[in-house]
Each structure stands twice: as C-alpha cells, then as structure tokens.
Amino acid sequence: MTMIDTTRRQFVFAGGLGVAAAVLPGEVYGKAVKKDEDEVSPTEDLMREHGVLRRILLVYGEITRRVDAKQEIKAEWVTSSATIVREFIEDYHEKDEEEFVFPRLQKAGKLTDLVTVLLAQHQAGRRVTAEILRLATPAGLKGEASRKQLADGLRSFVRMYEPHSAREDTVLFPTFRALLSERELKKLMDTFEDKEKALPHGGFEKMVEEVAKIEQSIGIYDLATFTPA
Numbered sequence: 001m002t003m004i005d006t007t008r009r010q011f012v013f014a015g016g017l018g019v020a021a022a023v024l025p026g027e028v029y030g031k032a033v034k035k036d037e038d039e040v041s042p043t044e045d046l047m048r049e050h051g052v053l054r055r056i057l058l059v060y061g062e063i064t065r066r067v068d069a070k071q072e073i074k075a076e077w078v079t080s081s082a083t084i085v086r087e088f089i090e091d092y093h094e095k096d097e098e099e100f101v102f103p104r105l106q107k108a109g110k111l112t113d114l115v116t117v118l119l120a121q122h123q124a125g126r127r128v129t130a131e132i133l134r135l136a137t138p139a140g141l142k143g144e145a146s147r148k149q150l151a152d153g154l155r156s157f158v159r160m161y162e163p164h165s166a167r168e169d170t171v172l173f174p175t176f177r178a179l180l181s182e183r184e185l186k187k188l189m190d191t192f193e194d195k196e197k198a199l200p201h202g203g204f205e206k207m208v209e210e211v212a213k214i215e216q217s218i219g220i221y222d223l224a225t226f227t228p229a
C-alpha cells in the first residue's frame, strides 16, 4: 500500500466514524453541489466589498494630500468615488449588514455594544457623504475655504471607515459566521448573490473596474509605486 492509499484509508475511516464532520467547500450536507463561479460565502462577500471601500479611502487620501499640497483636483474624482460609496457601500453593503448581520447578532445577544456603534457610524457616514457630494463641484473646488472643508470631510470619512471596516472584518463577521448553520449560510449566500445581480449600476466586479479607473486618473493605480525603494 502506498502512503497516499494509507492516508486516504485513514481519512475514509475517520469520516466513517463521523470525526471529519467539517463541511467541505462546495458541499452541503455531504451532497456535492455545483460550484458556481460567483459563489462566495456571505462574509467573504462583505469583506471584498470592504476592499472596494478601502480603495476609495485611498482615493480620498490622495485628494486630501492634493488639497494640502495646493494641487489641482477634478470634481469627477470626488463625485465618482462618493457615488460608489453612496450606491454600493451605503445603499447596498451597509443595508445588508443592517438587514441580515446586525439583527442576527442582536437576537443572539452578541456584540450588541459594537453593533450600536457601527449603526451610528453608518448614519454619520451618510451625512459626511452628502456633504462631500455637496462640495464636489468645479466651482466649490476653486475656493480655498470649500477645498479645506472638502478635505476635512474626506479625512473624517477615512478616519471612521478604516477602523469601522477593520473591526467588522476581524470581530463582527467571524462572530456572525459562527452563529449561522450551513443551511442559513447557503440561503444567505443566494440572497446576497441575487441582490448583487439586481444592482442597477453593477456589482462587485463592475465597482472594482470603476475604482481602478478613478485610481488611474488620479495617479495611484500602479501598485509598484507604493513599494519602498
């Protein structure tokens, strides 16, 4: 018997005793399911949406750097970024958190204080985004006072969403994930997938493309430029 055979035999033996109880990827209740290319777990889905948000925070950081350095700013950098924040993050990603994640944790009595803060931050974020969009006009970007006001808004948004998304990724989502049965997980995965497909301006892939275009226009797309010499 080869070593591989032995290993396989041991695995089958352990499985037979119910030791290998973990559900393998692409498998639900021991029944193989067709692996859909778009299929990602609900928490991975939310985390990669945070990736889009984090790339917008980098754009916001570059815009504030330009304000401080008294360099040119195009209104479209601000409006395109803030529109993605409004439509994809605030009206979609955060709505999913508010509809599916937070209530489930509150019902289980888990992380309730954290959920209260996160909810308040969603509200605050929406107010800051409205202010950013109000200031992002070609005329508004000419005046020194309104440029400074815009930079303050962008800075406060970045300052809040860096810790907000990091806490959700490392504390909120793992705790939420642990509460879900495999059946609930699959159901939520399908719900998120359907909701994303119904988005009028495109889902995750489209948003990544849009953010990349903004990064190219503002000059922060080339990842290698961030490597220390």
Ligand SMILES: [Fe+2]
Binding pocket: 094, 097, 118, 122, 164, 168
């Ligand atoms: Fe959130």
Ligand SMILES: [Fe+2]
Binding pocket: 046, 050, 093, 094, 097, 165, 168
């Ligand atoms: Fe989030």
